[in-house]
Amino acid sequence: MSSAGDYPVSAASASLTLTELDARLVSCRACPRLVAWREETAAVKRAAFRDWEYWGRPVPGFGPSDASLVITGLAPAAHGANRTGRMFTGDPAGDLLFATLHELGLTSRATATHRDDGLELYGVRVTAPVRCAPPGNLPTTGERDTCRPWSVREWELLRPTARSLVVLGGFGWQATLPALRRAGWSVPRPRPPFGHGARATLEPADGAGGALTVFGCYHVSRRNVSTGRLTPAMLREVLTEAAHAAGLPVVRPGSG
Structure with missing residues (x-):
């Protein structure tokens, strides 16, 4: 008899499309601490x-199934x-991210308030390596690893079109590179170190499909922005480079 902890592996591997994957993801109860926290937060x-x-x-990824640019963070915010x-x-964090994407012509609107607000992403998908809000915004390594099958399958399904990835923060970097390896890209050993402006090109391990260019960027957290560690200009620069690597047309700020 399978347990809740087995669910990510079986449900993710059985998903033939991103729509199926997202539908199965929202039923996941594999991590007791995260389930308790997300539900307590929702009740209180x-x-x-x-x-x-x-x-x-659990929160699924958002964006088209044929996205060429993917942006991944850490985990859902408790009240976001x-x-x-x-x-x-x-x-x-999302306010800054989507406003910047809109400046570049990659979204239909600059704000994101709820699931039915009409926001569309153009060639971009946003996701995270951990899909449930964690206490203190800090998942354990065990929770990260339990959640990984969802990311691996998401990347397998995105592999035909994904050409560029922006990883927001060191946690996301460390969590995502192993998923990319399992999804079919060659990740160097030792792994490329995280840093703002870091850049690595991952070739397909089987020689099929295209390379994926991975960009490091400080997380768009309130703390990073308020301290000046990450400025809107720094974020815009990374997203612009990533969009170009993905083959997406971008609008120059101020040009319309």
Whole structure:
């Protein structure tokens, strides 16, 4: 008899499309600590959102299934994506990310407030290596590894079109590179180190398909932005380079 901890492996491997993967993901209860935290947060709520019906479940990736540029962070925010049910939606990190993508012509609007706000991404998918909001915004290594089958399968399904990846933060970098290796790209040993502006090109291990250019970027967290560790200009520069590597047309800020 299978347990909840076995679910990510069996459900992810059985998913033939991203739509199927996302539908199975939201039923995952593999990590007891994360399940308890996400559901407690959804029940207690933050005072500012007391009228919201929180999502309170794992959060799937968001964006087209043929995306050429992928952006990955750390995990859903307790009162952001855990509330809205969509990655980077409803918190300051997402506000900056989507506003910058909109400046570059890669989204239909500059703001992201809820799942049904009409936001569209053009050639871009946003995701995270851990799909449930963790206490203190810090998953354990065990939770990261338990969640990895979802990312591996997501990358396998994106492999025909994905050509560029922006990883926000060191945790995401360390969590995503092993998933990329399992999904079919060659990752050097030792692994390329994370840093803002880091760049690595991963070739397909089987020689089929295209290379993936991976870009490191400081996370768009409120703390990083408020301290100046990451500025809007720094984020714009990385996203612009990544969009070019993905073959996406970008708008120069101020040009329309």
